[in-house]
Amino acid sequence: MIEIASKHAAGADYRLVPDARKAIELFMARLADVALPEISRILLYGSRARGDNQVDSDIDIALVLAGSDPGDGTQFNLLMSLANISSRVMLEMDRPMNVAAIIVWENEFLEPDKQHNPHFYRNVLADGIEIQSSGVA
Known part of the structure; x- marks a missing residue:
């Protein structure tokens, strides 16, 4: 089971369509089987976080x-x-x-302007909605 923040960073109500929620739940369930370093947080970002996605958006x-x-x-x-x-x-x-997952290290968010693509980091921080999962620590 996943929980997604009820409010977008900009304050608008946010809801995921059932298919997208199911895809995230399946992804998170399988993520628990991967040996990962400590996860600081998991963010949904991009068009689905902003609410301007198309039916086939990643x-x-x-x-x-x-x-x-x-x-x-x-x-x-x-x-x-x-x-x-x-x-x-x-x-x-x-x-x-398609669940398009990326790895971001915490220190990259601390100094986005020092990264290869600072615009990307600022967008993820601005659009990102926290995902909580009982299956992933």
């Missing part, structure tokens, strides 16, 4: 991990695991929905 999720990228290939391996999970979720859905 479900953009940022996994914010504690600390910083160790630079040892961890991030690449995690991204491959997330892509695998997303593919499995898409196959399990009655109507395929």
Whole structure:
């Protein structure tokens, strides 16, 4: 079971359509099987967070991990695991929905202007809606 913040960062009421909620729930359930560093928070961002999505829009999720990228290939391996999970979720859905998950390290959010794409980090912070899950610590 997942909980998604009831209010968007800008204050508007926010609701997910049942198919999108189911895709997120399946994704989160499988995420529990991946050996992840400590998760600081999980954010829904992009068009589904803003409420301006189309029927076939991706479900953009940022996994914010504690600390910083160790630079040892961890991030690449995690991204491959997330892509695998997303593919499995898409196959399990009655109507395929793509969960596009990324890894973001906590320290990258602390200094978005020092990152390769500061605009992206500022958008995730502005649009992001916190996702809580009983299955992922």
